[in-house]
Amino acid sequence: MATPALAIEHLDLAYRTDEGMLHALRDVSLEVAPGEIVGIVGESGCGKSSLIQAILRLMPANAVIERGRIALAGQDLLALDADSMRRLRGDRISVVFQDPMTALNPVLSIGRQMMDIQYRRDASQPAKRARAVEMLRRVRLSDPERRLEQYPHEFSGGMRQRIVIAMALMAEPELLIADEPTTALDATLELATIELLKTLQREIGCAILFVSHHLGVIAELCDRVSVMYAGEVVETGDIRSVFHQPRHPYTERLLACDPARMAERSRRLPTIPGELPDLVNLPAGCVFAERCPAAFAPCRGLPPEFYRLAGNRAARCYLSRGEALS
């Protein structure tokens, strides 16, 4: 394919802690083609946040990237100096975070914040203002001229999220990262926000990396999906294939646990027994083996590779070794 909008290759990220190195991300590889929407699914603790922080390079001081490459439209991000990376943010890569209630500075007007982030543009104040008004209109905020003077607490959660989306897409970035943007919203708002994102994405043509644990939303919005568990990508593929014929036992269990997909009403919600592994002292072998119903001999010996399969799919599981392309 053409140069991917985002390409992550074999990324290893660890945190220095008192107890040792905590391996938060291991051999993470994924690609997002220009204009494509890729989802990342996983429970808390799977490394989604670390991944986003790594892409943006807004990591805590004790984080270390031990190996790997992160490229935006072919440009190696890890090789950039801090200042260049900073100028990228909000311009070529944007983020929408999870909690709209606390995402905006409470003592500055919306307009002020929307104009501040346009500092890279060599344009006049009125021009920046006009752009802000235009973006607010596109996210369907009524009376945008007046809204610019208002403060975040004068808006509801759903409106604030739309404002954040407007800010994120204002510079027409190549990549938009959405970190659980609808998790804090109620169901009807969630649908409306997803629809909005879809529309804007079509208009602007940016690639989206959409992180969520809500399978329904992922299915609705994304073209392809990567499933993460305990710091690894365990499965990748196009949405339909992965959700209808999962290749990794974890994906299977995840789908089975989704209350929306249960075929019959039952008194007990299925769960995945066991706990997340200790990321400081990793188990030998596959990281999911402890909890995997299909674990067999080789699983506890060495960790499986990320086997490439037909149809642009991949799975980190010995069960797929047979079909692995060379």
Place this chain on the structure above:
Amino acid sequence: MASSASEIPAARLDRRRRSALRRLLSEPLGVIGLVLVLAVLLVAVFAPLVALHNPIALAPIDRFLPPSEEHLLGTDHLGRDLFARVVYGSRIALSVSLGATLLSLLLGVTTGLIAGYGPRWLDNALLLVFDALKSFPTVMLALALVTLVGPSLDAVILVVIISAAPSYARMARTQTLSVRHAEFVLAERSLGAGSGRIIATHILPNIIGPILIVASMDIPVVVAIEAGMSFLGLGVRPPTPSWGSILNDGFSYIRESPWPVIAGGLPIIITTLGFTFLGEALRDTFDPKRAGSR
């Protein structure tokens, strides 16, 4: 940077389980504070043994002597041994500060309990009183009172109690209000538990910790107030030695000899620093959120 709480490994949380005392002692300031406070307490308790001289014995021939083996801190303008005066001054400082703090604790907690338990109008009235008291410049109040009754340590203590009590009262009131309407309390009351029992088992244990920490931070303030009043000549009556009055005497003769001033100020500094360091360390020990942000 702030979001990935889920990434903290389980091992890191073990720190909170280490014994509180050990944590307190691992803090250098806490150790220093504890040592200083203990030193002052011991000196106060064993004053007659430590002092070596009579603090009020006059010897005008020996005025303004510099420190020596005989007079560890020298002598003042009346030839009195400064070290002995400082040692006995610790008794005044501690009895006033600890006594006043204890009394304001009692007054404050009781008032807070009443405010929380009583009728709405009483609560509102008391809140108004607390707020007004907070607005008073304490020393000014003390001065007004002292003008009327004449110099008096008791007047000073009274003012201290009245101005320190509101903060304890607020804490007690908040806790009382939150407990009073809690479900498990309603359940207990329906089983016949009286207010006294509720107070004893649910309210008091929860406020003891924070209140003690606030109290330990108030003690050096009271020491300062007592010293200040005595410095102005409005506290203890001569010849009783208070650090403030030693400082005051020394100040009058500051050009003759620096030693009385040094002798008066040093114990004030040691005591206030000691209690403050200790209070800070206590606060950090019992508040993991604060300890983390250092």
Place this chain on the structure above:
Amino acid sequence: MLTYAAKRLGLAVLVVAVVIVVLFLMIYIIPGDPLSVALGPRANPVQVEALRQRMGLDQPIYIQLLRFYGSVLTGNLGNDILSEEPVLPIIMTLLPDTLFLILGAMSWSILLGIPLGCLSAMYPGSLMDRIAAVLSVSVIAVPAFVVAVYALLVFSIWLRWFPAIGAGDGVLDGLYHLVLPSLALGLGWVGYIARMLRASILEVQGENHVRTARAFGLSENKVIFDYVLRIAVLPTLTVLGIGIGQLLSGAVFAEIVFARPGIGKLVYDAILTRNYPIVSGTVLVTTFFFVLVNVLADLMIAWLDPRVRHGLQR
């Protein structure tokens, strides 16, 4: 905004009213005839009669209280026992000197405290931060009058860098005389403000909206000074308002130690001579002033924080 201001002013008026009541009642709580309590042993019959008139002591208490209020509101705070001059003008003549001292003290705390707090927050855990933390705690702990006496001893008497007595003549000399006393008075507040600001900044930095600002590529300077500081400075303003009260009390000591004119010295002399009208008058004036400053501080916070303006809780 207007309703908020009205509410704050109302509360302020209430506090002053309560103070007046307390000052009035004090005379009655002390055992003995209120007149001799108020005027002390030196009063002469003329003064006693004047006070009796002013307070209408034969009337029931609440009438007396009303009359007291009335006289206060018309500016009659009683007369100095010794000189028999009206109290209010005496106080107002000396008030500016004390205000000058307090202003100096606040300036020190702001000039030293704010940069120290910012630097500590920008490099948390560093050696500088830890030393600053210990120093901050220490200067808060030690009472201002001890600092004042030691400062006098070291810088005036031993080193002879600064004058020991008085307020000086003229502007420059006045400032020269102001350095030591205002520094001694304001030192504790340097530590307080530095600590508060540091904690505030660190707390705000952890909040999500700062993460957003960084995620949009705003420069670190802009984030800290324009986005973070704007919020972090608000608690410090509240503290400054309360600090005035403490500074007023501390000014008494500073004026005595450095023999400066001002209401501190006035009050001190009045206490020694049992001159209650001066003392109660000063307490009233200072309380009024203190309350006023607090209201101004609150209004300024409202002006800076739109959430307060719209009546929301933070």
